[in-house]
Amino acid sequence: DAGVTQSPTHLIKTRGQHVTLRCSPISGHKSVSWYQQVLGQGPQFIFQYYEKEERGRGNFPDRFSARQFPNYSSELNVNALLLGDSALYLCASSRLQGVGYNEQFFGPGTRLTVL
Amino acid sequence: GQQLNQSPQSMFIQEGEDVSMNCTSSSIFNTWLWYKQDPGEGPVLLIALYKAGELTSNGRLTAQFGITRKDSFLNISASIPSDVGIYFCAGQVSGGSNYKLTFGKGTLLTVNP
Numbered sequence: 001d002a003g004v005t006q007s008p009t010h011l012i013k014t015r016g017q018h019v020t021l022r023c024s025p026i027s028g029h030k031s032v033s034w035y036q037q038v039l040g041q042g043p044q045f046i047f048q049y050y051e052k053e054e055r056g057r058g059n060f061p062d063r064f065s066a067r068q069f070p071n072y073s074s075e076l077n078v079n080a081l082l083l084g085d086s087a088l089y090l091c092a093s094s095r096l097q098g099v100g101y102n103e104q105f106f107g108p109g110t111r112l113t114v115l
Numbered sequence: 116g117q118q119l120n121q122s123p124q125s126m127f128i129q130e131g132e133d134v135s136m137n138c139t140s141s142s143i144f145n146t147w148l149w150y151k152q153d154p155g156e157g158p159v160l161l162i163a164l165y166k167a168g169e170l171t172s173n174g175r176l177t178a179q180f181g182i183t184r185k186d187s188f189l190n191i192s193a194s195i196p197s198d199v200g201i202y203f204c205a206g207q208v209s210g211g212s213n214y215k216l217t218f219g220k221g222t223l224l225t226v227n228p
Contacts, residue, residue, distance in 0.1 A: 004157070033215065042118055042203050042218030043158070056215050090157050094214070102146060102207060102214050106157035 002027070004093050004107030012113045013081050021076045021110045025093030031055075032074040033104060034066055035090040043090055049074055050096050078112075086114045121204055121219030128194055129227050136202060136222045137188040144206030147180050147187040148216070152201045161202075162189070194226050 005024045013019050025032050031050040035043035048056040049068035068074045072093075078085055088111050092104035120139045128134060138147070146165055150158035162173050164180035164187060171178055177190045187204055201223050205216040 031214070035216075040220075042121075042205075042220050043216070044118075045215040045217070048215055058215065092157075092216075096214060103148065103160055103163050104214075104216060105160060106150075108155075108157045111155075 004091055004105055006089075006091050006107040006110050008110060009108070010111045010113075012115065014115050015081055015083060017081050018077065018079045019081060019112060021078075021089050021091075021112070022073065023076070023091030023093075023107060024073045025091075026105055029093035029095050029105075030072055031094045031096035032068055032072065033092045033094070034074070034076045035092065035106075036060070037088040037090055037109070039087075046076070081114045083114050086112060088112075119204055119206060119217060119219040121222055123222060124220070125223040125225070127225045127227065130194060130196060132194055134191040134194055134198075134224060135188060136204075136224075137186060138204030138206075138219045139186045140206055140217075141185070142206075143184040144208055144217075145184070146207040147178070148205045148207065149176075149178050149187070149189045150203045150205060152203060152221070154200075158203055191224075194224075196226050196228050199224060199226050 007022045033048040034046040037043040045058040047066040052068045063079045066076045088109040090109045091107045094104045148163045149161045152158045162178040167184050169180040175192045201221040203221045204219040
């Protein structure tokens with residue numbers, strides 16, 4: 001079975017631009033979460049979506065937005081990019097159905113560099 | 116954002132040695148997970164723990180969910196060179212509609228052949 005896939009792998013943008021990152025969850029998984037991982041730190045929670053609805057939001061500014069599509073894939077959008085947005089953006093999928101099914105499986109990430 | 120207290124920050128050991136790392140939190144979690152991350156890759160799930168006091172093994176890896184639900188540890192026995200990487204603990208509060216993971220800062224493990 002294919003794991004979580006993310007695109008693009010790498011991205012270079014300049015300050016003020018916007019970016020769209022994409023994620024396809026594991027087949028059968030209905031929940032997608034997004035995390036930001038700055039170099040030297042653990043991942044920080046940005047959003048969680050389940051059945052196309054936002055179920056959780058981390059402490060990130062409104063420049064960050066996301067959505068989930070009927071096929072459960074997801075997009076993360078970041079507007080007005082800042083240098084501090086440079087990070088590895090991780091997508092994780094899970095079944096989200098009861099105890100034991102909340103394990104989150106991560107994709108390889110998108111490395112965003114803002115110049 | 117909140118991060119769990121994970122220690123040690125880094126470890127340099129000889130092949131064949133055992134390794135222990137732990138994670139503590141000021142708040143209670145219903146689930147503890149341990150991940151390993153290689154450079155340029157996403158975290159890979161190693162072990163998931165769901166009950167306080169639970170001890171779970173996965174090959175040479177053993178992890179425990181603390182009785183207070185505020186801590187967890189991971190042991191690696193007889194380390195090998197491919198164990199090199201960054202190990203993260205993560206806590207999760209199940210229930211409601213938000214299943215976000217809160218991560219530690221990671222333990223960098225280096226194994227000398």
